[in-house]
Every structure is written in C-alpha cells, then in structure tokens.
Amino acid sequence: MSVGSAANPAAGAKSAAASGRLFLFYQSAIGKKAVMAVTGLIGFGFVIGHMLGNLQVFLGPEVMNAYGMKLHETPPLLYGARIVLSLSVALHIVAALQLWKMNLAARPQGYAKLAPVTSSYASRTMRWSGPILAAFLVYHLLHFTLGAAHPNFVYQDAMRTVPSPYENVVSGFANPVVSLVYIVAMILLMLHVNHGAWSLFQSLGLNHPRYTPVIRNVARAASYALLIGNCAIPIAVLAGAVK
Numbered sequence: 001m002s003v004g005s006a007a008n009p010a011a012g013a014k015s016a017a018a019s020g021r022l023f024l025f026y027q028s029a030i031g032k033k034a035v036m037a038v039t040g041l042i043g044f045g046f047v048i049g050h051m052l053g054n055l056q057v058f059l060g061p062e063v064m065n066a067y068g069m070k071l072h073e074t075p076p077l078l079y080g081a082r083i084v085l086s087l088s089v090a091l092h093i094v095a096a097l098q099l100w101k102m103n104l105a106a107r108p109q110g111y112a113k114l115a116p117v118t119s120s121y122a123s124r125t126m127r128w129s130g131p132i133l134a135a136f137l138v139y140h141l142l143h144f145t146l147g148a149a150h151p152n153f154v155y156q157d158a159m160r161t162v163p164s165p166y167e168n169v170v171s172g173f174a175n176p177v178v179s180l181v182y183i184v185a186m187i188l189l190m191l192h193v194n195h196g197a198w199s200l201f202q203s204l205g206l207n208h209p210r211y212t213p214v215i216r217n218v219a220r221a222a223s224y225a226l227l228i229g230n231c232a233i234p235i236a237v238l239a240g241a242v243k
Helices: 003-027 029-059 061-072 075-106 126-145 165-173 176-203 212-239
Strands: none
Touching: 003 029, 029 061, 029 075, 029 165, 029 176, 029 212, 061 075, 061 165, 075 126, 126 165, 126 176, 165 176, 165 212, 176 212
C-alpha cells in the first residue's frame, strides 16, 4: 500500500468529522443565525451594487445600455452573481423559517399581550418583510430581467438575448401601479436592511458596546440611501425627468 493511499482514509475521516461538526453547528440557533448573517451580508452587497448600476439611468440610454451589454459580455460574472445570490436568498429564507419554528417550539403559547419595549419597528417587521421581498424579487426578475411580465420588453440585439435596461426601466415605471409596487417594496427593503445590516454583526459575535451604536447608525444611513436612491428612479420616470 502506498503512502498516499494510506493517508486517504485519515483525510476522509477528518473531512467527515468536519462536516459533522458543521452540520451540528447549523442545527443550533447560533448556526442558523450565522447563516442568515453571512447570506444577509451577501444580499446587502448585491442591493447596493444593483442600486448603483440602476442609477446610471440618469446618465442616459447610452451609458445604461452599455452597462447592461458589458454584464452580458461577461457571463461568468453575470451568472456567477445570480447563482450566488439565488443560493444566498434560499439559505436565508430556510434558516429564517427554521429559526421561527425553533422559537415557536420554545414558546408554544404566545404572549397574552404584545408589549415591545426595546425592539424597533424595523425588527418587528422582519418576519413579514422578508417573504414579501422574496416574492417581489421573483416579480422583479420576471419584469426587468426575463421580460415575462413586461408586454413591451426591449432587446439590444436581434437574438433577443441582451435586454435594453434603459428602455425597459422607463417603459416599466411609466406604469403607476408598477412604480407604486416598487416603492412599497423599497420601503420594506429599507426596514429590512435597517435592522438586518447591524444585527448580522451581533449574530456573528462581533458586537461591542463602543461600536454597536456606530454600526446601527451606518446601517440606518445605508437603508435610507437605498430607499432614496431606488425610489428616485420610478419617481423620475413618472415625473418625466427620465424618458
């Protein structure tokens, strides 16, 4: 028997042991919160980048459409980001549902009267803002990415593979109902980020009395920036400033 083959069983045993420890860690509430924190951080990075990309609509169709074309010319980046985001959203939702079930099992009888003392409104809306945002994400992809919910979806090429983001944004948000749904979703996103962006540090055990207030303020500022930046686009389209 060679040295390499003799070492393989030991390596396999170590790998199995590590996988077992990881599984046991995830089974705990702390493990699920850690998964939510990491996937939430990925989602937070995505929504910031997505907003910055969409704000290019104010620079005109040439800039916005060139940005869209550039993304489609780099499939590993485009589809890699989509896969990572999809997995992150799925894991985030699964971990959240499992934590909710664990909390119900630990407290089978609900409170006779809800009396939130220290929790914020943002933290109390996390349970329902998350599922609503997940549903909105599906609609948003169908509307602006796949064109399935967009009757006048525009493409940049004859192969109908590369969308024209500028024309599709203007056409989509010209519908007041679509704009209203989008703005409501952005308000929910603001509430979700306002609480989630700072609580993820707590979930990862990185909170500190000196730095937590700063993290809260940064999370609040980021959530407001997302709200203002994202809502500026449909409002500008409805007002005729972008057309």
